[in-house]
Amino acid sequence: MDAAALSHLIEQIYDCAIDPALWSSTLEQIAAALDSPAGTLSISDFVTGTERAIVWAGISEHYQALYREQYHLCDLFGHELILRPVDEPATSEQLVAEDELLHSRIYREWAAPQGFRYVLLTALIKSQARLAYIGLTRGPEGGPYDAEEQARMALLAPHVRRAITIADLIDHKTVERGLFADVLDALSTAVLILDGTGGLVHANAAGERLLAAGDVLRARRGTVEPWSDRCGDGAAWSLSRIGQQTGARTLALPRRDGGTAILSVLPLATGRRKAVVAGHMRVAVFVQDQAAAPSRVEALGRTFGLTGAELRVLLGLSEGGSPADVAARYGIAPSTVRTHLKSLFTKTGMRRQKDLMRLLAELP
Known part of the structure; x- marks a missing residue:
C-alpha cells in the first residue's frame, strides 16, 4: 500500500466516527489492504459474557449469529488478546499453538466450513468491562500473515481505536433520552x-x-x-x-x-x-x-507469566469445571488441558487444583 492509499484509508476510518454506516465499506477496504476476504470489528463484554459485532465483512448473517450465540464462549483467542498490548497485531500462530487451534471446536465447526484458516487480531480497547478488537482472516491459500502485514495493521489500528472512541462520545451526546x-x-x-x-x-x-x-x-x-x-x-x-x-x-x-x-x-x-x-x-x-475480574485475570497472567491457554484452563476450573469439562468446552484434547494444568502448577508453585482456586480468590 503506497502512502496516498494509506492516507485515504485513514481518512475513511475517521469518517466512520461521524457516520457509522461507513464502517462496513471501510472494513472491507481494510481487509482488502491486507489480502483478507473477511473481517470483524467486535466488542466482547466481560460482565455479561456477550459478543457484539460493530460490523463484519465476508461473514454471512448465519455464521455471525452462530458465533454470537454459540462459539464466542469457546473462542481460543480472547484470553490471549487480554494479555496483548493495544494496537499490537498478532497472528493466530503467535496466539495459539497450531495443533490446539486445528483441533478446537471453533475451528472445526465454524472457521473451517467457511474456508478460514489464518487470523490477524488486534486489541483496540481493553478495560475492566470489555475488549474491543479488529480481526481479519483468510484461507489456507493466502498463507500466514507476515511481518509486513502486521506492520501495516499496526499503522491502521490506532486510527480505528480513536474513531471508535470518538463515535462513543458522539453517541453519548446525541442519543435520545x-x-x-x-x-x-x-x-x-x-x-x-x-x-x-x-x-x-x-x-x-x-x-x-x-x-x-x-x-x-x-x-x-x-x-x-x-x-x-x-x-x-x-x-x-x-x-x-x-x-x-x-x-x-x-x-x-x-x-x-x-x-x-x-x-x-x-x-x-x-x-x-x-x-x-x-x-x-x-x-x-x-x-x-473494587476487584474487577478482567483486570485481576490480566494481573494474574502477567504476574506468573501465564499464556492465554493456561488462563483459559484456570478460569474454566474456577467456574467449577473439571479438566474434562474445559477440554469439551473448547473441543481440545484432554491431554492438552492436563499439559496446561501441569504448567500452571509449575509457574504458580501450587500443587493441587484447590490451591490454584485459592490463589485466584486471594489475588488482590
Missing part, C-alpha cells in the same frame, strides 16, 4: 444520575437494585447517601457537594459486608457537557466493586 435510558438499563454497572442537592434523578436497573440492597448506597427521602453515617465525614461523602465541583472524582466506599465499592463521580454540567444539561446541575455516579 428514551434510548439513553434503555442503554443504561442494559448495563450491569450501577449508574445513578443525581441533581445538585444529591437528589435521585434517574437510576438504571442495576442502580435500583443497588439502592434497594442498601449495602453501598441508600436513598433516604429522595437523597442518595452512603449506607451508614459512619462511612466517613458527612461533608466528604456528600455526593451533592462532589457534584458541584468541576472535575471527575473516584472514591472508595466501605460496603456493609466488609468489601469496598468504587464510586466514579462525573459532573455533567461542566466544560463541553454544559450544552447537554444547560441550566441543571447533574452528576453521574458509577458504582462497581
Whole structure:
C-alpha cells in the first residue's frame, strides 16, 4: 500500500466516527489492504459474557449469529488478546499453538466450513468491562500473515481505536433520552444520575437494585447517601457537594459486608457537557466493586507469566469445571488441558487444583 492509499484509508476510518454506516465499506477496504476476504470489528463484554459485532465483512448473517450465540464462549483467542498490548497485531500462530487451534471446536465447526484458516487480531480497547478488537482472516491459500502485514495493521489500528472512541462520545451526546435510558438499563454497572442537592434523578436497573440492597448506597427521602453515617465525614461523602465541583472524582466506599465499592463521580454540567444539561446541575455516579475480574485475570497472567491457554484452563476450573469439562468446552484434547494444568502448577508453585482456586480468590 503506497502512502496516498494509506492516507485515504485513514481518512475513511475517521469518517466512520461521524457516520457509522461507513464502517462496513471501510472494513472491507481494510481487509482488502491486507489480502483478507473477511473481517470483524467486535466488542466482547466481560460482565455479561456477550459478543457484539460493530460490523463484519465476508461473514454471512448465519455464521455471525452462530458465533454470537454459540462459539464466542469457546473462542481460543480472547484470553490471549487480554494479555496483548493495544494496537499490537498478532497472528493466530503467535496466539495459539497450531495443533490446539486445528483441533478446537471453533475451528472445526465454524472457521473451517467457511474456508478460514489464518487470523490477524488486534486489541483496540481493553478495560475492566470489555475488549474491543479488529480481526481479519483468510484461507489456507493466502498463507500466514507476515511481518509486513502486521506492520501495516499496526499503522491502521490506532486510527480505528480513536474513531471508535470518538463515535462513543458522539453517541453519548446525541442519543435520545428514551434510548439513553434503555442503554443504561442494559448495563450491569450501577449508574445513578443525581441533581445538585444529591437528589435521585434517574437510576438504571442495576442502580435500583443497588439502592434497594442498601449495602453501598441508600436513598433516604429522595437523597442518595452512603449506607451508614459512619462511612466517613458527612461533608466528604456528600455526593451533592462532589457534584458541584468541576472535575471527575473516584472514591472508595466501605460496603456493609466488609468489601469496598468504587464510586466514579462525573459532573455533567461542566466544560463541553454544559450544552447537554444547560441550566441543571447533574452528576453521574458509577458504582462497581473494587476487584474487577478482567483486570485481576490480566494481573494474574502477567504476574506468573501465564499464556492465554493456561488462563483459559484456570478460569474454566474456577467456574467449577473439571479438566474434562474445559477440554469439551473448547473441543481440545484432554491431554492438552492436563499439559496446561501441569504448567500452571509449575509457574504458580501450587500443587493441587484447590490451591490454584485459592490463589485466584486471594489475588488482590
